[in-house]
Amino acid sequence: MGTNTATATGDAVVQELPWRWRVQGSIFIIGGLGFMFDAWDVALNGFLIPLLSKEWGLVPGQAAWIGAANLIGMAVGAFVWGSIADVIGRKTAFTLTLLVFSVFTVLGAVSNDIVLFCAFRFLAGFGLGGCIPVDYALVGEFTPRKHRGRVLTAMDAWWPVGASLCGVVSAVLMASFDNWRLLMLVLVLPALLVFWVRRHVPESPLFLVRAGRPAEAEAVIGRLIERTGVQVGPWRLPDPADVPRLSMGSVTGQLAGLWRFNWRITGIAWSLFLTVLLVYYGALTWMPSILVATGYAENKAFIATASMTAIGFLGVVAAALLVERVGRKWILAVTGPGAALSLVVFALVLKAPAAAQLWLLVFGFVVQVAIPVLYTYVSELYPTHLRATGFGWASTMSRVGAGLVPLIFGSLLWPVLGLPLTYALTGALVLLAVLWMAFAAPETKGAPLH
Numbered sequence: 001m002g003t004n005t006a007t008a009t010g011d012a013v014v015q016e017l018p019w020r021w022r023v024q025g026s027i028f029i030i031g032g033l034g035f036m037f038d039a040w041d042v043a044l045n046g047f048l049i050p051l052l053s054k055e056w057g058l059v060p061g062q063a064a065w066i067g068a069a070n071l072i073g074m075a076v077g078a079f080v081w082g083s084i085a086d087v088i089g090r091k092t093a094f095t096l097t098l099l100v101f102s103v104f105t106v107l108g109a110v111s112n113d114i115v116l117f118c119a120f121r122f123l124a125g126f127g128l129g130g131c132i133p134v135d136y137a138l139v140g141e142f143t144p145r146k147h148r149g150r151v152l153t154a155m156d157a158w159w160p161v162g163a164s165l166c167g168v169v170s171a172v173l174m175a176s177f178d179n180w181r182l183l184m185l186v187l188v189l190p191a192l193l194v195f196w197v198r199r200h201v202p203e204s205p206l207f208l209v210r211a212g213r214p215a216e217a218e219a220v221i222g223r224l225i226e227r228t229g230v231q232v233g234p235w236r237l238p239d240p241a242d243v244p245r246l247s248m249g250s251v252t253g254q255l256a257g258l259w260r261f262n263w264r265i266t267g268i269a270w271s272l273f274l275t276v277l278l279v280y281y282g283a284l285t286w287m288p289s290i291l292v293a294t295g296y297a298e299n300k301a302f303i304a305t306a307s308m309t310a311i312g313f314l315g316v317v318a319a320a321l322l323v324e325r326v327g328r329k330w331i332l333a334v335t336g337p338g339a340a341l342s343l344v345v346f347a348l349v350l351k352a353p354a355a356a357q358l359w360l361l362v363f364g365f366v367v368q369v370a371i372p373v374l375y376t377y378v379s380e381l382y383p384t385h386l387r388a389t390g391f392g393w394a395s396t397m398s399r400v401g402a403g404l405v406p407l408i409f410g411s412l413l414w415p416v417l418g419l420p421l422t423y424a425l426t427g428a429l430v431l432l433a434v435l436w437m438a439f440a441a442p443e444t445k446g447a448p449l450h
Contacts, residue, residue: 008235009235009236009237010209010217010218010221010235010236010237013221013225013232013235014142014144014205014221014224015144015148015448016144016145017144017225017228017230018144018230019143019144019147019151020227020228020229022227023224023228024142024143024144024151027138027139027142027201028139028143028154028155030194030197030198030201031135031136031138031139031155032135032155032157032158033158033197034098034131034194034198035131035132035135035155035159035162036158036159036162036165037098037101037128037131037162037187037190037191037194038074038128038129038132038159038162039158039159039160039161039162039163039166039309040162040163040165040187041070041105041124041125041166042070042071042074042163042284042285043162043163043166043167043284043305043309044166044170044183044184044187045067045070045071045284045285046067046284046285046286046287046288046289046305047166047167047170047180047183047288047302047305048066048067048180048183049063049066049067049288049289050288050289050292050298050301051180051298052066052114052117052180055180056114058114061407062114064407064409065114065118065407066117066118066121067403067405068118068403068404068405068407069118069119069121069122069125069403070121070122070124070125070403071125071281071285071399071402071403071405072122072399072400072403073121073122073123073124073125073126073129074125074126074128074129074399074402074403075129075395075397075398075399075400076125076126076129076396077097077125077126077128077129077130078129078130078132078133078392078393078395078396078399080126080129080130080392081093081097081129081131081133081134081392083254083255083388083389083392085130085133085134085137085138085388085389086207086254086385086386086387086388086389087254089203089204089207089208090134090137090138090141090203090204090207090388091138091198091201091203091204093134095195095198095199095201096127096130097128097130097131097134098127098128098191098192098195098198099127099195100123100124100127100128101124101125101127101128101191102127102187102188102191102192102195104120104123104124104127105124105184105185105187105188105191106184106185106188107120107123108120108121108124108184109181109185110181129395129396129399130392132375132391132395133389133391133392133395134388134392135155136152136155136375136379136388136391137379137387137388137391138201138204139152139155140152140379140380140387141204141205141207141384141387142204142224145446145448146446148376148380149323149328149376149445149446150320150324152372152375152376153316153320153323153372153373153375153376154316154320154372155372155375156316156319156368156371156372157313157316157317157320157372159309159312159368159371160310160311160312160313160315160316160364160368161313163284163306163309163310163312164307164309164310164312164313166306166309167302167303167305167307167309167310168302168303168306169183170183170302171299171302171303171306173186174298174302175299202220202223203216203220205217205220205221205224208220209237210384210385214237217237254386254389255389255393257386257389258382258386258389258390258393261382261383261386264440264441265381265382265441266390266394267436268433268436268437268440268441269378269381269390269394270394270397271432271433271436271437272332272336272374272377272378272394272434272437273374273378273395273397273398274400274401274429274433275336275401275426275430275432276332276336276339276367276370276371276374276398276430276433277371277398277399277401277402278398278401278402278405278426278429279339279340279343279367279423279426279427279430280339280367280371281398281401281402281405282402282405282409282423283308283343283363283367284305284308284309285402285405285409286405286409286414287301287304287305287308288301288305290350290414290419294350294351294356304357304360307357307361308360308361308363308364309364310364311361311364311365312365312367312368313368314365314368315364315365315366315367315368315369316368318365318369319331319368319369319370319372319373320372322369323373323376323445324445324446327445328373328376328377328444328445329377329437329438329441329443331369331370331373332373332374332434332437333434335370336370336374336430336431336433336434337431337434338366338370339363339367339370339430340423340426340427340430341427342362342363342366343359343363343423343427344420344423344424344427345359345362346359346360346362346423347419347420347422347423348420350419377444378391378394379391380444380447381441381444413425
């Protein structure tokens with residue numbers, strides 16, 4: 001076991017259990033499916049922009065709101081659901097996020113007005129925005145410590161799967177039916193299925209311990225020990241922790257707690273999320289439109305974008321293999337600026353299709369090495385009672401930045417500065433963030449959760 005079980009607390013026992021696919025692995029898969037839908041929905045913004053612009057006669061400033069409304073909704077959802085999960089528990093929040101997403105996605109698919117459509121996309125994003133922080137908190141707290149880095153990093157493998165499926169399905173449906181509404185409705189049935197499956201996920205024992213619910217925590221931990229098939233000596237639960245009543249006061253209190261805990265950690269987490277994901281969302285949201293403007297047919301632009309996201313699966317595999325060997329900080333220091341640099345080169349060779357597609361693949365690979373390591377790193381920087389809130393607020397920063405990208409990128413940066421300079425500017429921001437991390441944040445490889 002590797003733990004002194006005679007004096008070990010239950011949460012420490014959970015972190016030292018062996019990995020079993022039928023136990024912790026099932027939670028990894030269920031959490032990952034929600035992650036997949038998040039990727040699918042974000043990628044969908046890029047495909048909807050050229051389609052709705054053509055059907056509703058939108059100018060670039062109007063079309064930009066298609067992506068902005070959804071991503072800003074995700075930004076709000078990320079901090080609200082992250083804070084809610086720290087108050088009412090991972091399981092309840094975990095289950096509700098996809099239900100909210102499904103309802104408003106259907107309403108968006110049947111709307112005929114750009115303002116109403118954007119309102120529904122905002123609300124769908126609000127639901128789905130809670131998936132990533134809640135999923136990471138729950139999966140991380142069930143995962144054995146020695147496997148946690150690889151497992152949390154591997155969670156991001158669901159992202160290129162979802163984003164690539166979005167591109168392929170969009171290309172097929174538009175070729176067969178030429179109806180953008182189907183692109184949205186096709187998400188709803190599997191999302192509801194995952195909502196049903198999530199009802200059977202146990203509550204996080206770490207949350208139950210800190211919530212002062214010792215009987216439930218003991219039962220969950222006991223089942224985990226039994227199902228993993230190991231012999232564990234006597235263990236005890238730590239003293240119950242008080243959990244605040246669900247209210248806006250508790251949400252804002254959790255935010256204040258992040259800065260009281262360590263202002264440098266929170267500042268670094270926010271800056272990394274904002275800059276690295278600004279580069280990614282900027283490319284993902286506008287890539288179909290960039291390629292169409294360059295002369296690609298819609299279907300070919302969709303497939304090229306899907307290829308960019310699909311190769312990211314290999315990036316996630318590389319990240320999972322490297323994260324426990326190299327450490328979180330070194331990987332982020334190299335791949336964050338490297339992803340931005342590959343986009344600069346892509347923009348410089350855009351008129352040469354073969355070279356442009358090659359550098360698009362390079363970007364898709366490198367950025368998907370960086371992102372899962374970033375998610376793992378930030379989720380490990382905070383203690384249990386702030387983990388979902390800390391990750392959620394960091395995710396909010398990325399979604400706020402990403403929500404502004406469609407507005408700023410499409411109407412100002414791309415047409416005024418050109419693509420190479422635009423990508424170089426965002427890359428400089430990433431470089432500043434990783435330098436701050438290098439000098440002021442700890443390495444979390446192998447560190448226990450608290």
